[in-house]
Amino acid sequence: MASYTFKGGVHIPNLYLVKKPEVRQVAPPEQVVLPLQQRVGGKQKPCVKVGDKVLTGQVIAKTLGKYPTYMHASISGVVLAIEKHPIPHPSGIDGVCIVIDSDGRDKWIEIEKCDQDFLRCAPSKVIQRIREAGIVGMGGAGFPTHIKISNAQGAQTLIVNATECEPDIMCDDALMQHYPREIIRGVEVLMHGCGARKAIIAIENDKQEAFNSLLMYNFNEHIEIVQIPTKYTSGAEKILIKTLLDIEIPSGEFASDYGVLCQNVGTVKAIYDAVIDNKPLISRIVTVTGSAVKEPRNYEARLGTSFASVVAQSKPNNNLHQIRMGGMMMGVDVPSVQYSICKTTNCIFVNNATLKPSTQSCIRCGQCNEVCPVGLLPQQLFWYAKSENMDRAMDYNLRDCIECRCCDIVCPSHIPLAQYFSFAKALYYKQTKEKQKTDIARERFEFKEFRVERNKTERAEMMARKKEELKKKMAEDKTQKDKIAQAVARVKNKGVLRK
Amino acid sequence: MTVVFNSTSQMMRQVIYALVVGISVAYAFFGWGVIVQILLAVVVAIVVEATFLKIRKHLIKPAIADGSAVLTAVLLAISIPSIAPWWIVVVGVSFAIIFGKQLYGGLGNNPFNPAMLGYAFLLISYPLPMTTWASEFVNFSQALDVIFNLNSNIVDALSGATRLDDVKTQLGLGKMMGELNPYSGAQAWVNAGFLLGGLYLLARRVIFWHIPSAFLLGMVVTAFLVSLGDGEYLPVQNHLMLGGTMLGAFFIATDPVSASTTPKGRLIYGFLIGMLIVIIRTFGGYPDGVAFAVLLMNIVVPLIDYYTQPKVFGK
Numbered sequence: 001m002a003s004y005t006f007k008g009g010v011h012i013p014n015l016y017l018v019k020k021p022e023v024r025q026v027a028p029p030e031q032v033v034l035p036l037q038q039r040v041g042g043k044q045k046p047c048v049k050v051g052d053k054v055l056t057g058q059v060i061a062k063t064l065g066k067y068p069t070y071m072h073a074s075i076s077g078v079v080l081a082i083e084k085h086p087i088p089h090p091s092g093i094d095g096v097c098i099v100i101d102s103d104g105r106d107k108w109i110e111i112e113k114c115d116q117d118f119l120r121c122a123p124s125k126v127i128q129r130i131r132e133a134g135i136v137g138m139g140g141a142g143f144p145t146h147i148k149i150s151n152a153q154g155a156q157t158l159i160v161n162a163t164e165c166e167p168d169i170m171c172d173d174a175l176m177q178h179y180p181r182e183i184i185r186g187v188e189v190l191m192h193g194c195g196a197r198k199a200i201i202a203i204e205n206d207k208q209e210a211f212n213s214l215l216m217y218n219f220n221e222h223i224e225i226v227q228i229p230t231k232y233t234s235g236a237e238k239i240l241i242k243t244l245l246d247i248e249i250p251s252g253e254f255a256s257d258y259g260v261l262c263q264n265v266g267t268v269k270a271i272y273d274a275v276i277d278n279k280p281l282i283s284r285i286v287t288v289t290g291s292a293v294k295e296p297r298n299y300e301a302r303l304g305t306s307f308a309s310v311v312a313q314s315k316p317n318n319n320l321h322q323i324r325m326g327g328m329m330m331g332v333d334v335p336s337v338q339y340s341i342c343k344t345t346n347c348i349f350v351n352n353a354t355l356k357p358s359t360q361s362c363i364r365c366g367q368c369n370e371v372c373p374v375g376l377l378p379q380q381l382f383w384y385a386k387s388e389n390m391d392r393a394m395d396y397n398l399r400d401c402i403e404c405r406c407c408d409i410v411c412p413s414h415i416p417l418a419q420y421f422s423f424a425k426a427l428y429y430k431q432t433k434e435k436q437k438t439d440i441a442r443e444r445f446e447f448k449e450f451r452v453e454r455n456k457t458e459r460a461e462m463m464a465r466k467k468e469e470l471k472k473k474m475a476e477d478k479t480q481k482d483k484i485a486q487a488v489a490r491v492k493n494k495g496v497l498r499k
Numbered sequence: 500m501t502v503v504f505n506s507t508s509q510m511m512r513q514v515i516y517a518l519v520v521g522i523s524v525a526y527a528f529f530g531w532g533v534i535v536q537i538l539l540a541v542v543v544a545i546v547v548e549a550t551f552l553k554i555r556k557h558l559i560k561p562a563i564a565d566g567s568a569v570l571t572a573v574l575l576a577i578s579i580p581s582i583a584p585w586w587i588v589v590v591g592v593s594f595a596i597i598f599g600k601q602l603y604g605g606l607g608n609n610p611f612n613p614a615m616l617g618y619a620f621l622l623i624s625y626p627l628p629m630t631t632w633a634s635e636f637v638n639f640s641q642a643l644d645v646i647f648n649l650n651s652n653i654v655d656a657l658s659g660a661t662r663l664d665d666v667k668t669q670l671g672l673g674k675m676m677g678e679l680n681p682y683s684g685a686q687a688w689v690n691a692g693f694l695l696g697g698l699y700l701l702a703r704r705v706i707f708w709h710i711p712s713a714f715l716l717g718m719v720v721t722a723f724l725v726s727l728g729d730g731e732y733l734p735v736q737n738h739l740m741l742g743g744t745m746l747g748a749f750f751i752a753t754d755p756v757s758a759s760t761t762p763k764g765r766l767i768y769g770f771l772i773g774m775l776i777v778i779i780r781t782f783g784g785y786p787d788g789v790a791f792a793v794l795l796m797n798i799v800v801p802l803i804d805y806y807t808q809p810k811v812f813g814k
Contacts, residue, residue, distance in 0.1 A: 011501045238813065251813035360507045360565055361607030365755045366707060367503060369762075374812040379760055380804060397811045412504035 002246045006239050008373035009231040010406045012167040012329075016289045016296040020209065021174035023285055023298045024313065028056075028075045028106045032304025033340040035087045036061055036071070037095040044071055046098055052079045057109040057280050060098055069144055070134045073100055074282040074302040076107040088325045088339040089332070097340075100304070111278050118189055118275050123153070126193040126275055133274030134281045134343075139235070139264035140326055142344040145271070149194050149261065156259035158196040159244060160187055160268055162203045162210070163228065163235035166327030169347040171285040172265050174298045176203070176210035179269055180217040186272030187223055193271075194261050199223045200244050201265070206230040232329060233373045233404045237262045251400050266346070286341055288314040290350040292321050307337040307348055316350050324349035329405045360413035368407035368417065374400050378407040378417050385424035390431060393424055401425070503704050511566030513705045514750065517696035518573060521746065524692035525577060528685035530637030532581030535646055536588055537573055543592040544572035551601040567606045571595050574614035574750060578743060578790075579621065580632045582645045587628055591617040611797045612757045615790040622785065630786060687740040697749025706753040709765035714748040715739065717773025725781050738777060747776070747789035757797045764800075764807035772796050 036044045044061040054060060054073040062068040080101040087095035118126060131146035139161060160183075164172040176183060187199050203211050205227040214225050228234055228243055238249045240262065247258055255262055263271075266284065273279045282303055289296035294315035301310055307323070324331045325339070327347055337350075368378035376397055384393040398421060407417045504510050525533045548568040552559045562568075572592050579587060595617030603609040622629045643649065700706045722735040738744065743751070752758060752772050759768035772792045779788025 013501075242812070248813055251811070253813075357506070358561065360561070361605065363507055363510075363567075363607050363756050364758075364760045365504075365507075365510060365705075366760050367704075369760070369809070370707075375809045376811060377761060377804075377808060395805075396808065397814065400811050400813065410502050410504075412507045412510055414506070 002244050004226065004243060005229050005231075006234065006243050006373060007375065008371050008406065009233045009239075010371050010410060011231050012409070014167050014206075016168055016291070016293075018170060018296055021170040021177065021298055023174045023178055023300050026299045026301040026305060026310055026313070028102060028302050029305045029309055030102050031080070031306075032074050032100050032102075032302060033085050033097045033306070034060070034071060034074065034100070034304045035085070035095045035097045035340070035342060037087060043096075044069065046082050048079050048098070050079050050081055053077070053103075054079060054100060055107050055109040057111065057282060059280075060100075067131060067146070069136075069146075070132055070280070071098075072134055072280040072282050074304050075100055075102045076105055077101045077103040085340075086338060088334050088342065088345070092335055119192055121192075123193050123195060126189060129275045129278070130193070130271055133270070133279070135267060135270045135274060136281075136343050137264055138266035138270060138284060138343060138346070140330065140344050140346055145263070145267055148256075148263070149190070151254070152194050152256040152259075152261035154259070155194045155196045155256065155261040156198065157245060157261070158187065158191050158194060158199040159240060159260060159262045160190075160199060160201040160265055161235050161237070161240060161262055162201050162207075162214075162265035163240065164207070164265075165204060165230075165232050165235040166329050166331075166347075167232065168289050168296075168349070169287050169327050170289075171287045171298050171346050173207045173210050174287075175266060175269055175285055176207070177213050179272075180213040182272045182276075183214065183265060183268055184217045184220065184223065185276065186268035186270075188220060189271055189275045190261075190263060190268060191222070196261060197222060201225045202228055202234075202240060202244055204228060204230040204234060233402075233406060236373065236402055236404060239373050251397075281343060284341065284343065284345070286310060286345055287347040288350065289347065290324075292316050292319060292350045292352045301341050303342060304340045307339050307341065310341070311337050311348060311350055314350070317352070320353040322349075322351045322353045324351065329409075330403075357414045359415050362411075362413055362415055365412060367410045367412065371406040371410050373404065373406060374402060376401055378421075381424075382415060382417055382420055385420040388424070388427065390424070390428045394428065398424055398428070508564055508566045510705055511570050513703055514570055514700065515566065515573060517699045517703075517705075518577070518693075518750065520696045520699075521689060521692035522573075522577060525581070525689045528636065528688065529581040529633040530635075531639040531642035532633055532637045532646060533577065535639075535642050536579065536581055536583070537576040539585060539646075540572035540576035540588050540592045541569050543589050544568040544596055547593050547596045548601070551597060552605075555601065555605075557605065562605065565606060567600075568596060571600070571613045571617075574746075575617045577746070578614065578618050579629060582631065582633045582637060582642070583628045584648055585646050587621060587625060590624075591621040594620045607756055609756055610800070612751060612754045612793050614754075615751060615793045618790040619794055622790065684741075686742065690740045690745040693745035693749060697745060700749060700753075706749065706755075707762075707765065709762055710753045710758060710769035711748040713766040713769030714752050714773040715744075717770035718744065718777050719773075721774040721777040725777060732781060738780070742780070742787040743789040744776070747772070747793065751789060751793055752796075757793075757800065759800050759803045759807070761804055761807045761809060763809070764803040767803055767807065768796055768800065 036046065044063050046061045048054060048060045054076060056073055056076045058073045059070045060073050061071040077100050079098060081099040082096065084094040085097040086092065127146050127149050130149065135145040137143045137145060162172055162176060187201065191199050199222060201214060201223065203225065211225065211227055218225060226244065233239055234243065237255060241255055241260055242248050245260065249255055249258055270281050283300055284303065285298050285300050287298050288311055297314055299310045323334050323337055325334050325345060325348060326332060328349060331347065331349065362379060362382055364379045366379060372378060380396050381393055381398055384396065401421045403418045403422055405418045411417060522533060545563060545568060548563060549559050552562050575591055575595055576588060579591065595613040599611055599613030599616040600606065600609045697711060701708055718738050719735055722738045726732045726734065752769060759765050775792035775795060776788040779785060779791055
C-alpha cells in the first residue's frame with residue numbers, strides 16, 4: 001500500500017507568498033531570441049535564413065533524423081540574425097540562437113483545426129502531434145516528451161507531477177487554477193497516447209485551490225487526484241512513484257520498465273494545446289519572485305522573451321541582484337537578466353545579492369543524512385569526495401545522489417555538499433574513462449611487444465630453416481662438384497693415356 | 500523536518516546551555532570549585548587553541564568562534580574533581596586541544612573525543628588528584644586556596660574519595676550493599692541535572708536519540724547480567740545515577756565528530772560504550788569507565804560506519 005509520504009526531504013516555507021497566484025499575460029515582445037541548443041536530443045538546424053519572414057507557430061529549426069524535434073517562431077516578423085548569444089547555463093557559455101524581430105502583428109500560421117476526436121486517432125498519431133509541437137519536459141529537465149511517451153508504451157499508470165515541490169515557484173499552481181479543464185483533458189490525451197488505464201495527479205497539500213479546481217473538472221473515474229505532504233523532493237520522479245504506488249525503482253533502471261509514465265503538469269497542458277488545438281509550444285508560464293522584487297507574480301510569456309522585460313513588471317528594487325533560473329534548490333545562478341525564456345524556464349529568482357555564510361568544518365552532526373531522500377550518508381561522502389577517494393565514495397553509493405541539495409540547506413556548517421558530490425561524480429567518470437583509455441593503451445602495447453617477439457622468433461626460425469636448406473644444397477653441390485672433378489680427372493687421364 | 504541550525508557555533512552553544520542545569524547542581528553540592536575550574540579551563544582552551552591555530556597558519560577568529568574548544572574545556576572541567584589543583588586542568592585541557600584536536604587538523608578531523616582524551620591522560624598520569632572529590636560545599640576563597648594551592652592543609656579537610664571508588668573499596672572490605680546506600684549521594688543529583696540537559700538537547704534536535712538510549716540500555720543489560728553473578732555488585736539503578744553516566748550518555752558519547760554517524764551504527768556504538776563502562780567499573784582498576792569506554796569505541800567507529808550504511812533508495 002502506498003504511504004503517500006517518503007523518508008527524508010525538507011520542509012522549506014515559501015518566503016514570498018502570493019495568496020492567489022494570477023497569471024499576467026505578457027504582450028508578444030519586440031524581439032525574441034530562441035536558442036538552438038536543446039538540453040537533450042542534439043542541436044537543431046535552422047530551416048530559415050536571415051531576412052526570411054516568419055509567422056507565429058512556423059517551424060524555424062529542427063533536428064536531423066527520422067523523428068525530428070521542432071522549434072517554432074514565437075512571434076511573427078523577420079529573422080534578424082542567426083548568431084551566438086548567451087544562453088542560460090551556469091557556465092555562461094554562448095550558443096547559436098535565432099533572433100526574430102517582431103512585425104507587431106503576431107500573425108499566426110494557418111492552423112488546421114483538428115475536427116476528429118483524438119480518441120479515434122492512433123496513439124502514434126498523438127505522439128507525432130506532440131513531437132511536431134516541440135514539447136519537452138517543462139518541469140525543468142527538458143527531455144523530449146515524445147521519446148518519453150514512446151518508451152513507455154503499454155504503461156499501466158500515468159503519473160502527473162503537479163507537486164511543484166520547490167519553494168516559491170507557483171507557475172504550476174497558477175496553471176492548475178486557470179486551466180483545470182485543459183489539464184484533465186490533456187491527461188486523457190496522454191493516457192490514450194501511452195495506453196495507461198489509470199492516471200494519478202499528485203499535488204502537494206499546500207495548494208488547496210489548485211486541488212479543488214482540478215477536482216471540480218474531473219469527471220473521469222480513471223483519473224485520481226491525490227494530495228501529498230508538502231516536503232521538498234516530493235517531485236523527484238522515483239520518489240514520487242514510491243510515494244504514490246509504493247514501487248521502488250532500482251538504481252539504474254527507469255520508470256518505463258515498471259509500467260509507469262511520469263509527466264509534469266505543465267507538459268500535460270502543452271500536450272492539450274498540441275493535440276486538441278493543434279498549437280505548437282510557443283509560450284509558457286514563468287514565476288518571477290525573490291527578495292528583490294516587490295510583486296512576485298506569474299507571467300505567461302512567449303518563448304524567447306528576455307528575462308529583463310518580465311522582471312521589470314514585478315518591480316525590482318535598485319540594489320545589486322543575484323539572478324537564478326529555476327528553483328532555489330535545483331536552479332542555476334546566471335550572471336544577469338540578459339537571457340531569454342526557454343521551454344524549461346519555470347522560475348526566475350531575483351534576489352538581493354548577499355554574501356554566502358562562510359563554510360565551517362564538517363562535524364558529522366548527521367542533520368544531512370536525516371533529510372537525504374535517497375538514504376545516503378552525505379557526511380561520509382563529503383569526507384571521501386574531499387579527499388578524492390573515489391573507491392570509498394562509490395562504496396557509499398555516490399552514484400545514487402540526485403543532487404537535490406537537501407543536505408546543503410540543513411548543513412549547519414554551510415558546506416556546499418551537492419556541489420562536492422557533483423564534482424566527485426564527474427571526477428569518477430573521468431577517472432573511469434581514463435582508466436579505460438590506459439587499459440586499451442596497455443593492451444595495445446602488450447600486443448605490440450608480443451608481436452615483435454613473435455616476429456623475432458618466426459624470423460629466427462625461418463633463418464634457421466634457410467640455413468639448413470642452404471647447407472643441404474651445399475652438401476648436394478659438393479657431391480655434384482666431386483662428380484664433375486671425377487669426370488674431369490677421367491677425361492684428363494684419358495688424354496694422358498692417349499699421348 | 501525543517502532547517503534546524505544556522506551554524507555549527509549555534510549547535511555548540513546549545514550544548515553549553517544544556518550543561519547549565521548539571522553544572523548548577525554540581526555547584527550546589529561541591530561549591531565554587533566547579534565554577535573556578537570551568538573558567539580556568541575555558542581560558543586555557545582559548546589560549547592554547549589560538550596559539551596552535553597561529554602556528555598552523557589558520558584563521559584564529561572563526562575557529563575560536565565555532566565554540567568547540569570552549570565546549571571541550573567545559574566538558575573536561577566538569578569531569579575532573581572540583582578541588583583538583585590548577586595545573587591538572589591546565590595540563591588536561593592543553594593535552595585535549597593539542598593532541599586531541601589540533602594535531603589531527605582541527606575540528607572535524609579528530610578520531611577521538613578530545614575531552615575524554617584529556618581526561619584519560621590525566622587519570623593515568625595523576626590518579627590521586629583525579630579521584631579526590633570535595634566532600635562538602637566549598638566557598639569561593641576556599642576554592643581559590645585549594646585550587647591554586649595557597650593553603651596546603653585545606654585539601655584533606657575538604658576531600659573524600661569518588662563515590663564509585665568508595666563503593667568499590669567498601670565492597671572490597673566486605674560491607675553489604677544495603678549499608679552503603681550510595682544512591683542518595685550528591686552524584687545522583689548531578690546526574691539528574693545532566694539527564695535534564697540531555698533531554699533538552701534531544702528536544703532541540705542537537706543530538707539524536709540513538710546513542711543515549713543505546714548507551715543506557717547497554718549499561719542496564721550489562722549491569723543486570725553482572726548482578727546475576729556471585730558476590731556483591733552495584734545494582735542497576737545505581738550504575739545509572741553514579742559517576743559520569745548521564746554526562747557520558749548525553750554529552751560525551753554524542754560528540755558527533757568522533758561518534759558513529761549512521762543510525763544503526765549509533766545504536767551499536769552507544770550500546771557497546773554502556774557495556775564497556777559497566778565492565779570497567781565492575782572488573783577494571785579504575786572507579787569509572789566513561790572515558791576509556793568512549794575512547795575504545797572511537798577506534799572502531801570507521802568500521803561500524805562502513806558496515807551499517809542505511810539502505811539506499813532503489814538498492
